[in-house]
Amino acid sequence: MPLLLGPLAATREQFDVLLGLVNAVADVPAKVTFEQVFDTRIAESVERKSSELVGRSGDRYRLQVASLKQLLFEESDMGSNPEVLQSRAAIREKILGDDEVAAYHRDGFLVPRYRLSAPELANLKAICGKLLDDHPDIHGVPITNPHMPYYAIQQLKTDSAPWLQWATKPELLDMTEQLVGPDIVMFQTAIFHKKAITGGRAPYHRDGKYYPIRPLAATNVWIAVTPSTIENGCVRCIPGSHKTTDAGKHHWTDGTGEELFRIELDQSEYNEADATPIVLAPGQMVFFDVMTIHGGTPNTSGMARTGFSIRYYPASSYWERVVAENHNETSSYNDFTNRPLILVRGTDRSGRNDMVTGHPAPNGGHVIP
Numbered sequence: 001m002p003l004l005l006g007p008l009a010a011t012r013e014q015f016d017v018l019l020g021l022v023n024a025v026a027d028v029p030a031k032v033t034f035e036q037v038f039d040t041r042i043a044e045s046v047e048r049k050s051s052e053l054v055g056r057s058g059d060r061y062r063l064q065v066a067s068l069k070q071l072l073f074e075e076s077d078m079g080s081n082p083e084v085l086q087s088r089a090a091i092r093e094k095i096l097g098d099d100e101v102a103a104y105h106r107d108g109f110l111v112p113r114y115r116l117s118a119p120e121l122a123n124l125k126a127i128c129g130k131l132l133d134d135h136p137d138i139h140g141v142p143i144t145n146p147h148m149p150y151y152a153i154q155q156l157k158t159d160s161a162p163w164l165q166w167a168t169k170p171e172l173l174d175m176t177e178q179l180v181g182p183d184i185v186m187f188q189t190a191i192f193h194k195k196a197i198t199g200g201r202a203p204y205h206r207d208g209k210y211y212p213i214r215p216l217a218a219t220n221v222w223i224a225v226t227p228s229t230i231e232n233g234c235v236r237c238i239p240g241s242h243k244t245t246d247a248g249k250h251h252w253t254d255g256t257g258e259e260l261f262r263i264e265l266d267q268s269e270y271n272e273a274d275a276t277p278i279v280l281a282p283g284q285m286v287f288f289d290v291m292t293i294h295g296g297t298p299n300t301s302g303m304a305r306t307g308f309s310i311r312y313y314p315a316s317s318y319w320e321r322v323v324a325e326n327h328n329e330t331s332s333y334n335d336f337t338n339r340p341l342i343l344v345r346g347t348d349r350s351g352r353n354d355m356v357t358g359h360p361a362p363n364g365g366h367v368i369p
């Protein structure tokens, strides 16, 4: 059995992916004991996934098994273990420069210098393309939570594994850590697709209007899968608009236009002319704050526009499921009450995040309290 942990701990990439997997693939509570690992389905799932990863990033980093054990499987607080803290600090490379972090906090959004490699982009393109091809019935709205197909209201026909690998990609988590801190909960993945010629506008809004995260804090990384241009309706962000605690008055659009979703910030709350178009080449990405006003024009070009977004919040905050009940009406493809949360890095600092609801139930379906 130590065989399981040995290879798993061999690289930084595996270490980070494992954190996500332990919380996501197992039909057991997020925190399991070390012994449980060996007699539940989690061992199989994790081992299967890890064998796909072994060797991918060489042997740059070897976390001590004892530290990994504590970090993943025991109840103790990782933050109190200096050995683990040192190990983690040693493996973190700072991807974002100080100038980039400062720009993010100043403007509420950032296009980092970092971008995906060609093979990574090819992988993302392939899985997004397949998802879109497999769901011709879903159009005009985001395809939400492909990493949790059993849960997603849209009944997606997909395998969660590749999406989870993206959502726990170490470089994305490293940058997220620089923006929101070391303890990170992942709460949503989505594909935002604007068809050529008919792709609808994205009404301007603040995500903070509807996410039941308390205290409210989160970041969204939106990765360009295709070119994202003025013509095909790139995301637009209003600089500095995140510097408020009031999400502003929103209303429902009448749904008669081609729109990516129906919630919209009242026009008295912003000036569209202030928005910066975020033009991205495939493989580039934009991070934006949960309070940043963003939206975009329709796609009038002959080229489709696709983005893959992943949302994270600092685990010093928590997901307020009671409030979430009042937020479900925001869309038909979102269920905020039972939204599965995945601790993808660090520890649940707030101690109030429910990482069980929405995850797979032992007898099928997903856990509903």
Ligand SMILES: O=C(O)CCC(=O)C(=O)O
Pocket: 192, 193, 202, 207, 220, 222, 233, 234, 235, 260, 294, 295, 296, 307, 309
């Ligand atoms: O893809 C778009 O154009 C809009 C994206 C968006 O609204 C979001 O990621 O919250």
